[in-house]
Amino acid sequence: MDDAAEIPRPRPPRRTDIRRENERVILEAAEKVFAEAGFGGATMQLIADMAGLPKANLHYYFATKEDLYRRVVENIFTIWLHAADSFDTAADPATGIGAYIEAKMRISRQHPFGSKVWASEVMHGAPVIQDYLEGTLRSWTEGRVKAIQRWIDEGRMAPVDPRHLLYMIWATTQHYADFGHQIETLNGGRPFTDRQWKAATESVKAIILRGIGLSTAD
Amino acid sequence: MDDAAEIPRPRPPRRTDIRRENERVILEAAEKVFAEAGFGGATMQLIADMAGLPKANLHYYFATKEDLYRRVVENIFTIWLHAADSFDTAADPATGIGAYIEAKMRISRQHPFGSKVWASEVMHGAPVIQDYLEGTLRSWTEGRVKAIQRWIDEGRMAPVDPRHLLYMIWATTQHYADFGHQIETLNGGRPFTDRQWKAATESVKAIILRGIGLSTAD
DNA sequence: GTATCCCTTGACCATACGGTCAGGAAAAGA
DNA sequence: TCTTTTCCTGACCGTATGGTCAAGGGATAC
Incomplete structure (x- = not known):
């Protein structure tokens, strides 16, 4: 699906995948923290720590909790x-x-x-x-x-x-x-x-x- | 068990029951709030409001959340x-x-x-x-x-x-x-x-x- | 090169939270 | 009546939280 030269400009998303990958990591961490602490008990800081990212970076990808x-x-x-x-x-x-x-x-x-x-x-x-x-x-x-x-x-x-x-x-x-x-x-x-x-x-x-x-x- | 004149001083707990009654009211409110918001999402203020008591009164009966x-x-x-x-x-x-x-x-x-x-x-x-x-x-x-x-x-x-x-x-x-x-x-x-x-x-x-x-x- | 765009992040802010406390009201005991 | 004990509560405090922001990378396009 990637290699198919269907489109003239295949546009290899080398750096655009940063978004996808980071969102994946954050969502995975969030799932765990939300499950273990509930919505109210979960904190963005905890999710950030578990994802290995600074808290402000979470808010770059997800506006709010x-x-x-x-x-x-x-x-x-x-x-x-x-x-x-x-x-x-x-x-x-x-x-x-x-x-x-x-x-x-x-x-x-x-x-x-x-x-x-x-x-x-x-x-x-x-x-x-x-x-x-x-x-x-x-x-x-x-x-x-x-x-x-x-x-x-x-x-x-x-x-x-x-x-x-x-x-x-x-x-x-x-x-x-x-x-x-x-x-x-x-x-x-x-x-x-x-x-x-x-x-x-x-x-x-x-x-x-x-x-x-x-x-x-x- | 109360009326039995077993003890000279039956001690009718007229106002001591305030404690029991207030604890009951608080526990009932707390059960509802904890159920609806989770432990982390529940606040003492919310429980107090639902119990119809000032927050400080909750801490008189229950030391901590x-x-x-x-x-x-x-x-x-x-x-x-x-x-x-x-x-x-x-x-x-x-x-x-x-x-x-x-x-x-x-x-x-x-x-x-x-x-x-x-x-x-x-x-x-x-x-x-x-x-x-x-x-x-x-x-x-x-x-x-x-x-x-x-x-x-x-x-x-x-x-x-x-x-x-x-x-x-x-x-x-x-x-x-x-x-x-x-x-x-x-x-x-x-x-x-x-x-x-x-x-x-x-x-x-x-x-x-x-x-x-x-x-x-x- | 350099302008552009996406990404990163330390520092910061207003708010709201759990909890404290001192002082007063009200009842119980004498 | 006076004393003691229990109960009540407004005001306050330190902390931690969700969220903001501005300054700064760093890769890509031209």
Whole structure:
């Protein structure tokens, strides 16, 4: 995509990438700090230190703390949405829902900070991303609800309220990120190993799939 | 216990109750503010305003912001623990686990602020209540895990990992408090009615109980 | 070379925060 | 009534925070 001499002036963005790279570093640091301290507890100085940049430099790329925070939350929201793709590609409910649970568990492991920032934002009344809740999330949810209802109507799974099923999947999978510290403490202070993550995923899948009348075809 | 003329001086605490009452008012306001703004975002002034007291009066009853916060979290923890009583009184797994889910759903409805403060505390690495996690919560969990494992060994329920079952119950029930705003938004911006809370509770119970091999004896 | 543009940053500012304190009000005890 | 204890609170303080700004690099374009 870069080398294609499609445009006469390829314009190699050697120094323009400074912006992209610095924004990436800042966003990564911000995600962690916001997750660990909350919006109110996070300070620009802390984020700057973690990013290895002077505080004034943060304000060069992000005008305000709110702007930076919004970008972090938006990034997370995008990840959530992409995780749902697996839902659509499968026509079989067990495969679709199972894959969705697996994807969400994977995200909980790979993006625990993002999950926490999202949780914090929603818990505080979603002051920043209320529009996402009312727009994208609502329509996405309605689409999924209809898909599940169709499966139910076709007798392919037990008649459960699709919304509460979705909430259960969200709650359970995100719990392993949001309450990771509690789980780690109850795990003897040690973080989950690969094997334990796999076991957790299988446990969640097993209970939920059986709970909606689908055999756990491992 | 008060009227019993056991002690010569019954000492009617007419004005000493000022302390108790004010502490109650402050704690109630603090729970709400900490839940809505997080520890870092909450200010003593905000709590004072919500309690209808001057800020300096708060510091008369609670030396520091941390002290006040700790009391709030401790109160919530106590509520959590009492909710688990239903678990023990029933010998039948379906009844015991069902009653536990019902109790936790009831708490999510009645103490949403407390649930959020707890979630926030754990998400931030439990800086204040780590000792509770390692002490009371861990031993409580181990007791429950053994009880569930016994049921499994006796063939009275499906062989699932008791820990992940507990996590699922915690996650799902608390989700209705912690993510209440998101659920409300997806509910057309209206909070759950009595009927909807009942339906949610039944949905959660149905999926989980069926998921662990227990018929949903409504 | 040199003008231009993007980037960098130390120093600074107004504000708001948690917390203190002294002095007074009000009740309880004698 | 007088004393003591508890409660109340306006005014204040040091600090830390989000944000600003002006002066200065340093690479690129001409």
